[in-house]
Amino acid sequence: MTIRVRFAPSPTGYLHIGAARAALFNWLFARKVGGKFLLRIEDTDLQRSTDESTRSILEGLEWLGLDYDEGLVFQSDNADKHRTAAKKLVAEGKAYRDFTPKEQREDKSVKQGIVDRARAHAAEGIDHRSNPFRDLPQEESDARAAAGEPFAIRLKVAREGVSRFADIVYGDQERSHSEIEDLVLLRSDGHPLYNLSVVLDDIEMCITHVIRGQDHLTNTHKQILLYQAFGAEIPQFAHLPLILAPNKAKLSKRKHGEVVSLTTYRDRGFVPAAFRNFLALLGWSPPEGKEILSRDELIKEFSLAGIGRANAVFNFQENDPRHWTDDKALWMNAEYIRTMPITDLLPMVKAELRSEKLWREEYDEDDREWFARTVELIRQRFFTLKDFSSQGRAYFSEDFDFEEAAVRKNILKEPKLKELLPALADRLDSVEPLTAAAAEAALRAYSDEESVKAGLLINAARTMLTGQAVGPSMFEVFEILGRERSVMRLRSQRAWHEFQ
Secondary structure, eight states, X not given: OOOEEEEOOOOSSSOBHHXXXXXXXHHHHHHHHTOEEEEEEXXXXXXXXXXXXXXXXXXXXXXXXOOOOSOOEEGGGGHHHHHHHHHHHHHTTSEEEEOOOGGGSOGGGGSTHHHHHHHHHHHHTOOTTOOTTTTXXXXXXXXXXXXTOOOEEEEOOOSSOEEEXXXXXXXXXXXXXXXXXXXXEEOTTSOBOXXXXXXXXXXXXXOOEEEEEGGGHHHHXXXXXXXXXXXXXXXXXXXXXXXXXXXXXXXXXXXXXXXXXXXXXXXTTXXXXXXXXXXXXXXXXXXXXXXXXXXXXXXXXXXXXXXXXXXXXXXXXXXXXXXXXXXXXXXXXXXXXXXXXXXXXXXXXXXXXXXXXXXXXXXXTTTHHHHHHHHHHHGGGOXXXXXXXXXXXXXXXXXXXXXXXXXXXXXXXXXXXXXXXXXXXXXXXXXXXXXXXXXXXXXXXXXXXXXXXXXXXXXXXXXXXXXXXXXXXXXXXXXXXXHHHHXXXXXXXXXXXXXX
16 A cells, blocks of 8 residues: 655645644655655635745745645645535435524534533533434425525534544544534535545545644544545544744744744755754654754654654744744754755855855856855854855955954954054965965964964954954965955954944
């Protein structure tokens, strides 16, 4: 049997990282076992579904490298099939028409609130299946429908019995039928509801495993009743632990904003493979505890058995720009930037520089080697791709900013530097060729002559040449920037003009 899983997002906003993780786990499982990973857009909420959201979902999956098999399915295309199936259940006596006037029908009956109400009724001995239309003779029901009287369609849930299934993550699950209302399948306007549409689509797509968030556990009991009503094989279920905010509240778009959107990470300079790696560790642990895993390693190591029951906590500090997202995500992204093959990194840096209008076509031509060496030199301390255009801006443009703290610490504290730096520029201007070793020899010789510490000149030169307090070896910086730019910036009086 071929394993078939699906990712079925609703296009009602950007792609939530929780949904992205569900997609990733489905994809990893399918790729691990040689199965199929299918994509279905559940766009039946016509008022909230948008083409923009659908594009965001598709772009997000592509960015993460999650390719799907077979054709893209839109749930709305199947609405007629869903209506037909619901009416067939009525004809078979497994469902009934509810002619309760719309204004009298409780909206809660089609929402999560039915769970609490059903349980309360069961505890009090109230039969919430006392709907006057549940046992209406079929002839009368058909006649009223034929006369144009509006109706919803509800599933007839047996008064006795239990719903059971073995969840791959959470173990055996059981729920009494007395806690499940006769769920609505079709509204009076003919609109199919979630549980009906999901089950019918999963049957049609031959889904063997449903891997989704733990918040769907209660839906599963209702959906099993529908599988049984349709005489279909019930898939295996694996529910994923929730992703919580630092205060242990559920991570949500409404409360937490852009930090939970996948596109935020793309737009703020995350490496796709790094964020994919980070997402995989939210609720799943590889056997050996290794944290940095390539795409192929993730596929090899992944198993549903490795998913834990404990909710994952996504740590971030909303009002702290340095900790705007989980520190582990930033650390992992930095690890990828620092260690990934340079040939994989260069196109990403190119795209970032191009977006900030710092790209020059020479970097693809005569200066190709220089560009690669520069990226190799500066990537060691960077956390995101954005750092190449911000902290690394001085390597690609003369229009770069000085870090004020660096200027005050490394330059303005020592008045003599106003003369020492131009003089150092004169020394370097005569060094041929200006290699890192030659630059170091010249700087140290000059510091000895002037009886100043080499560190004073090194730190001041770094700030003058890059605008930063920290960075790669200063002597490597001299070689990368070259004689002309190095000498020009050392002779510049910008630091004094801007901060004195």
